[in-house]
Structures are given as structure tokens and as C-alpha cells.
Amino acid sequence: MTAIGLVGFERSGKTTLFNALTGAGRPTGFSAHLDPHEGVVAAADARLVQLSALYEPRKTTPAVLDVVDLPGAGFSGVLGGGEPPSTALLNQLSLLDALVHVVRVFDNDAVPHPAERIDPLADVEAMQLELTFADLSLIEKRLERIADETKSIKAADRVAADREVDLLRRLQSHLGDGGTLRDAALTEAERLDIRHYRFLTERPMLTIFNVGEDQLGQPAADGQITLSAKLEEDLREFDAEEAAAYRAELNSGAGAVETAIQATVNLLGLRTFFTVGPDEVRAWTIRAGDTAPQAAGRIHTDLERGFIRAEVVRWDDLLECGRDVGASGAEAEAKKRAQSRTEGKDYEVQDGDVLHILFNV
Ligand SMILES: Nc1nc2c(ncn2[C@@H]2O[C@H](COP(=O)(O)OP(=O)(O)OP(=O)(O)O)[C@@H](O)[C@H]2O)c(=O)[nH]1
Ligand SMILES: [Mg+2]
Numbered sequence: 480m481t482a483i484g485l486v487g488f489e490r491s492g493k494t495t496l497f498n499a500l501t502g503a504g505r506p507t508g509f510s511a512h513l514d515p516h517e518g519v520v521a522a523a524d525a526r527l528v529q530l531s532a533l534y535e536p537r538k539t540t541p542a543v544l545d546v547v548d549l550p551g552a553g554f555s556g557v558l559g560g561g562e563p564p565s566t567a568l569l570n571q572l573s574l575l576d577a578l579v580h581v582v583r584v585f586d587n588d589a590v591p592h593p594a595e596r597i598d599p600l601a602d603v604e605a606m607q608l609e610l611t612f613a614d615l616s617l618i619e620k621r622l623e624r625i626a627d628e629t630k631s632i633k634a635a636d637r638v639a640a641d642r643e644v645d646l647l648r649r650l651q652s653h654l655g656d657g658g659t660l661r662d663a664a665l666t667e668a669e670r671l672d673i674r675h676y677r678f679l680t681e682r683p684m685l686t687i688f689n690v691g692e693d694q695l696g697q698p699a700a701d702g703q704i705t706l707s708a709k710l711e712e713d714l715r716e717f718d719a720e721e722a723a724a725y726r727a728e729l730n731s732g733a734g735a736v737e738t739a740i741q742a743t744v745n746l747l748g749l750r751t752f753f754t755v756g757p758d759e760v761r762a763w764t765i766r767a768g769d770t771a772p773q774a775a776g777r778i779h780t781d782l783e784r785g786f787i788r789a790e791v792v793r794w795d796d797l798l799e800c801g802r803d804v805g806a807s808g809a810e811a812e813a814k815k816r817a818q819s820r821t822e823g824k825d826y827e828v829q830d831g832d833v834l835h836i837l838f839n840v
Contacts, residue, residue, distance in 0.1 A: 481764065482545035483743055484515075484572060487581035488558055488602055489551035489593045492689040492708040496581055497548035499711035499736060505548070507712075508590065515571055516548040522744055522751070523737035524762050526794050526831065530753055531760045533801040533809070540761040542751060544743070547575060551593075557605045557612070558594045569613055573677035577747050578684045579739075580606050585691035585707070599688055610679040611654050617676060618651050646672065654680065683746045687739055696730030704742060706735035750830040753794055754778065757806075771826040775836045785840035792819040794831045810835065 485493040494507045494516065501518035521541040531539040553568040555561040564572070572578070582599045583592060594601075622644060629640045646669060653663045660681035665673070673681070688705045690697075699705040710731060714722045726733055744751070749764040752774055763777050771791075776783030792810070796818040801809035813819040828834065 481576045481747055481749065482547060482574065483577045483579055483747075484547045484549055484575035485579050485581055486549055486554070486572070486606065487551055488554055488583065488606070490590050491551060491581045491583040491602070492585070493548050493551060493581045495708040495712050496687070496689065496706075497546065499708055499715065500546055500740070502715055511552055512550050513552060515550065518546050518548075519543045520546045520740060522740050522762065522764065524741070524751060525737075526751075527753065527760065527762045529798055530755055530794060530833075533798060534755055534757060534760050534806045536755075536757055536760045538759045538761075540759060542744075542762040542764040544740070544764075547571070554606070554609055555593060557608045558602075563616070564609065564613060569679075572613075572679055572682075575682065577743060578679070578682050579743060580684060580686045581708070582606075582686060582688050584688045584694065584705075585709070587691070603686060607659070607680075611659070614660065614678045614680050615651065615654050617678065618647050618654075621676070622647055622651075643672075650678075683748075685739070685743055685746050692729055692731075704735070704739050706739065707731065711736050750828060752828050752830075752832045752834050754835070755797070755833055765828060769828055770824060771822055771828055771834065771836075772824050774828045774834060775838065778836065781840045782836050782838045785838035786824060787837045787839055788824075789822045789826065789837070790814075790819055790835040791822050791826070791828075792833050793829075794833050797833050 485497055487493050489511070490508075494505050494512070497503060497516055497518065498505055498507070500520040503516065503518050505516050521543055524541060527539065527541055549568065549571060553564045580603070582602050583597065584599045586597050625640055625644055629637060632640065650660060650663060650673070654660070660673070660678045661683070685704065688699070688703060689708045690705055692707050692710050695707055695710070710729065714725065717725060723733070744764065748767045750767055750769070751762050751764055754761050754763070763774070765774050765777055771789040772783045772786040775786050775789070790810070792813045796816075797809055797813055800812035800816065800818070804812045810819065
């Protein structure tokens with residue numbers, strides 16, 4: 480399972496966004512929670528919606544991601560001159576596959592910002608520093624430990640220790656220059672070597688600007704995600720028609736939350752494939768590079784173990800066939816048009832593939 484974590488300073492709207500994503504209805508505001516909230520979020524996918532409209536299955540199942548809403552109270556170090564994040568918080572962070580930084584843009588005197596100013600870009604930088612300091616302190620501890628251990632070490636082991644020290648020093652100076660470990664120039668082998676440290680600035684990160692309802696409708700810069708967590712939370716209570724009317728009034732396009740989720744899925748390097756049929760139309764996520772048997776294994780371990788071959792068709796080709804001849808004949812029609820292929824165990828599943836797995840156990 481893939482887990483994403485919501486991070487950000489106090490009262491930036493993490494729990495509000497968590498509620499918008501999961502429907503969990505956790506208390507927001509000054510209820511400062513010290514424990515993280517955990518939930519699951521359905522990965523909204525327009526392709527799934529279209530396939531489902533064609534098949535009219537009994538059940539439509541989106542792919543899901545785990546989401547963890549972390550308390551902002553742990554991040555007051557850089558901002559307020561307080562303590563750095565606790566070991567417990569750092570451990571929680573290190574378990575996450577990606578981080579979503581919720582940045583406060585909305586202004587509200589009743590909800591003071593911990594630094595008593597609204598400056599989104601300063602918050603982006605401060606969080607960057609917070610995570611960088613955590614990585615630097617991990618590197619320092621490790622360097623000290625190696626120095627201790629290598630006082631009485633065999634010459635043969637010294638080579639490996641020296642190499643590690645060398646690599647850590649390079650990371651240290653890169654971070655010191657304001658870089659992140661995401662953008663550090665490392666070889667594939669070096670990336671593998673440092674993976675076990677679970678450095679925070681190595682983690683993929685998405686930034687979401689949480690604006691007030693009055694700031695909606697202003698164009699977001701390229702690659703930026705802007706939404707109002709409060710509005711999105713409130714709209715969960717509305718039916719589709721009411722929600723659309725309210726959005727129109729506030730100039731808020733639909734789909735900001737969906738865009739954010741899709742951006743996270745992409746950031747994680749996940750690929751989505753689909754399975755279709757009259758019972759269920761379903762989206763699944765796999766890692767980029769996963770093969771057909773690995774994808775089959777997401778559905779059921781038996782399908783991976785007994786994998787024979789996969790019938791593969793792109794979702795939009797299948798949709799077109801289905802619209803021409805009806806859902807029940809869609810796969811046969813795709814075969815006739817040579818849009819459906821038979822793939823073996825080495826096939827690397829592509830984003831948007833519809834798979835039909837043939838297996839035998
Ligand atoms: N006006 C407005 N208020 C918001 C928005 N998002 C959050 N708030 C309010 O800001 C307050 C804090 O929101 P939370 O979601 O609890 O913030 P948090 O980041 O989880 O805070 P901590 O858990 O303390 O770190 C609540 O009163 C929210 O209603 C928004 O988009 N617009
Ligand atoms: Mg919170």
C-alpha cells in the first residue's frame with residue numbers, strides 16, 4: 480500500500496483537507512491533535528468514470544491511497560524558534576511514500592498563523608528548511624557513529640566505511656547549499672545505498688496552496704495546486720446539483736481535489752490499470768515498471784502465481800469499441816480492430832491499460 484502524508488504548519492488546513500479527501504469528519508481548528516489521523520482516499524479517475532458508464536457494472540471501485548494527517552504542532556522549530564520535529568514525528572514521516580505540503584494562503588483573524596503572518600512562499604521555504612535540518616542531523620549522527628566504529632576496524636572494512644563517509648559528506652554539502660536529496664546528482668547505485676536512511680528531502684513532495692473562498696478563481700501558476708480545503712470539506716455535505724451551483728457562485732472549478740490526487744499518483748510514479756466486466760469496473764495502481772504478472776498479483780496472488788497471459792487494450796480504444804457495439808461485445812470488437820493484444824509475463828503494464836488476466840492454478 481502506498482501512503483501519503485499531509486504536512487504543514489499549524490492551522491494550515493491539513494485536517495480540513497484530510498476531511499475533504501476521506502470524509503472522516505475529524506475536528507479542525509484549535510483542537511490541536513498530537514496524534515496523526517489515518518484514512519484512505521479514493522483516487523478519482525475520469526477514465527474509470529467513463530468505463531463504468533459503458534459497463535454499468537454492479538460495482539465501481541477506484542484505486543485507493545493511504546493518507547496520514549500529521550499534526551502541525553511538531554513543525555514549529557524553524558518558524559517559531561521552538562524544538563525541531565520529535566523523533567516520533569520523524570519516524571512517522573519516514574514511513575510515508577510521498578509528502579503533501581499544505582500551505583496556508585487563506586487569511587482569517589480568528590485562526591492565527593503560528594508565525595502571525597500570511598506568507599505562503601516563506602512557509603514553503605521554512606518547511607523545506609525543517610526537512611533539510613532533519614536530514615542533516617541524521618547525516619551528522621551517522622558520520623559520528625562511523626567515526627567511532629572505525630577507530631578499531633579491519634582494513635578491509637575501512638574501504639566501505641570510507642565510501643559511505645564520502646557519500647554522506649557530499650549529501651551534507653548539497654543540503655548545505657540549499658539543495659534537496661531529490662535533486663542531488665547521484666548514481667542509481669548511490670540512490671540505492673542511501674535508501675535505507677529514508678531521508679525526508681528525498682521523498683516526492685507536492686505543494687498545495689490552501690486559499691480562502693474569496694481567493695478562488697484566480698489562475699494558479701503552472702504546476703501549482705490551489706484549492707480551498709474548507710470549501711471542499713463543506714461540499715461533501717452537498718448533493719451534486721447544490722455543489723455545482725455553489726461552485727459557480729464562488730468561481731471554483733470542480734475537480735481541484737481530483738487534480739491534487741492525480742498529481743500525487745503521478746508524483747509517486749504510480750500507473751493505473753483497469754479491469755472491466757458486468758460485475759465490477761475497477762482501477763488499480765502499480766509501480767512504474769511492474770510487469771503483467773505483478774499487476775495480476777495486485778488483483779489476487781493466485782493470478783500472479785498461475786499467470787498465463789494477459790489480454791491488453793488501451794482504455795480509450797476499448798471505450799470507443801464499446802460505444803460502437805455495446806459493452807458486452809467491446810473486447811471482441813477491440814480484437815477485431817487489432818487494438819487488443821496478447822502479452823506474456825515480461826510485458827510492462829502501461830498507464831491506462833485494461834487487463835484481462837488468463838491464469839491457471
Ligand atoms: N477560511 C478558511 N478557513 C480554513 C480553510 N482551511 C482551513 N481553515 C480553518 O483553519 C482552521 C485550522 O484548520 P485545520 O484543518 O484544523 O488545520 P491543521 O493544519 O490540521 O492544524 P494542526 O492540526 O493544528 O496542525 C480551522 O478552523 C479551519 O476551518 C480555508 O480554506 N478557508
Ligand atoms: Mg490537524
